[in-house]
Amino acid sequence: MKMPKLVWLLVIGMAVNVTGASFIWPLNTIYIHNELGKSLSVAGIVLMLNSGASVVGNLIGGQMFDRFGGYLSVMTGIMVALISLVGMVVIHSWPWYPVWLILVGFGSGIVFPSIYAMAGVAWPEGGRRTFNAIYLAQNLGVALGAALGGFMADISFNIIFVANLVLFVVFFLIALFGYREAGQLHKGRKVEEVKKIVDKSRYHALLLICAAYCLCWIGYVQWQTTISSYTQTIGISLQQYSMLWAINGVLILVGQPLIRPVIRLIEDKIKTQIAVGISIFIVSFIVTIYAENFVMFVIGMVILTIGEMFVWPAVPTIANMLAPEGRVGTYQGIVNSTATLGRAIGPVVGGVIVDLYNMQVMFGVMIALLVVSFVFLKVYDRGLAK
Template identity: 25%
Template sequence: MKTLLKRYLSNYKGIAKEIWFLSFVTFINRAGAMVIPFLSLYLTDVKSFTLPEVGWIMTSYGFGSLVGNFIGGKLTDIIGYYKTIVLSLFAGGLGFIGIQFLDSFNALCLGVFFLMLAVDTYRPAIFVATDVYSINNNVTRNIGLIRLAINLGFSIGPVIGGILIAKANYASIFWVDGITCILAATSLIVLLKPKKGKKKEEKVTVVKEGVSPYKNPAFLLFFFIMVVNAIAFVQYFSSVPVFYKQHHFLNEDTIGWLLFLNGVMIVFLEMPLIVFLEKLQITKVTATILGIVFLAFSFIILNYSDWFGILIIGMILMTLGEMIGSPFANALALDMAPIGRKGSYMGLYSMSFSISHIIGHNAIMNTIDQFGFKTTWFWLFVALIVVAAITLYLPKMMKSLKTEVK
């Protein structure tokens, strides 16, 4: 047992203390992440909106995320990742507290838009921070540690959220989520002063090299791949919980435990898996493809049985895809970003998730409303397999554009 523990902890050696600080802050933030997984259920059960209306509200979620990532990328290149992260956490905390007081369809569309604008300003900044504090090119492991913090918090959040909803009400989760965001910002100010990362950050932001991400064909293809992948992935936090409740008749508490499985797997398995794949010298492109394929099979398997165990298998497949694909895709995006433009590149990369919220929730909710869950899961599977095949051409395109594949 001690040997296994030592082997597990050895995966974290060589990571800068600043990344540990950022991971701790991220954990505090995500431990309160209980609004997002239950938002679609809150809108249908408490606010009595139809699935198409929920789709439109989630589209507003996507637009807010899109603008937030764009602004976050620009702010990171202008004022630095530190100030951008603090600003995002404070504004997001106030937003989560305030959103519960909105009732009408229009007000919720607008409120969710501004909430996600504040929250997702955080994304490009945290990605750049993992690169700034990289030691011996360990960006992928830095990302892995940040993701571990996210998922450790996220594994706890839905369980607590489900219990709070069952024992109290939905309002409680908005308060907890908002307060933890503000606590995360306060912790960052206490644990990581700007001067600790300033010199390194200036090396990233002062001199701009290369072309804009919007003029890089290889990065734009990568962006398209990530959009399609993210459209499918975000369903596990909108339409899939609805599927759990309406098709399998699960309550919020059980749904919270299913999401807990995702977080627990990532906490204990993702970093060892990253280290194992790095030892195999698997390319970041290959890992990205494997992640997409696992995600694809997590959907198609849901059509084979109404047995509860299928939901667990589907969650395991999705989590494997996330653990393999996400860290390496993030690192690949950073590899493609030239000096001084990393904020803009990671802003566009993060916008792929925003686009997925704009398109994915609305399109999939309406598709389910018209054709049912099984047909929708089948077409998501097909789309992901096609995108995985397209990804095979990415290394060739990168080489032709003299973009280094690491």
């Protein structure tokens, strides 16, 4: 089944966007902690505010998609983020750096659910493949951006800020000229009409699966925050840490043929796919507890990556299946905001635990949260069955 042109453009735009963002997001905690001289707890609060702004952006972006269509919502988010990135290039000292991060989070938050919703509307028959294509584009961006970001950071963080801005301008041009047809694909509906479309069982199922999704992200984000800072204290360089995320992105791309037989075997069992992924997440954290050198962190990252390949594309697929007509953007907005909420809570929870106790306690708490996520996964579709 051939992928539509618009979906290809969405995939390319996502790859460019995430590549630029990946120059900096894996190094945010390091920059705030090491360059700006703030504690891990403060760094966690800054990232929480960044993610909190993204949550608001996700919800607004989803509503905008349902009301006005994908083109206007995407362009609005891009303009907000673009202005913020210009500010970041000009001045990135304290307290301006957190201000720009918050605004970038809000703008990017509007963009992401709109792209997912556009992809779902443009290629509904694609099913999981639609969202897997967007997911692969994101991780291509992670692989390229994280690999290059560490090398640039060793020279100067200023280079990272400029490179991020340049690629976001490229993304702006792709959206400006490539996403216009999305306005014809989805015209949007009046708010009053959309409010009439209510399916409580589907909405409750969405919230339950999103609760499990959020807990997974709280654990996952530790690799970008507390673990990133911890690697610095045991002699792992910025280049090596960035290489972990390059491995993550490359493995997601080259590992698709490896997991495809398993996915085909449980293709109609989205719930099972997520359960397998969460189990692998837990194994990853158990391995990383004992990591004291770069090789062990690589092994932990490889296991983590295999887990996310099962979980991350499955949740937006469920949202697209659950969404009533006229609510696709809203449901994708909730899914994206849930992931962002996990990224917001995670740095604070992890940072405080490490500051008060140690890394081993933090790993134990994250494993416990992943176990709890199984409960939400198990019950999310009971209302649908009834």
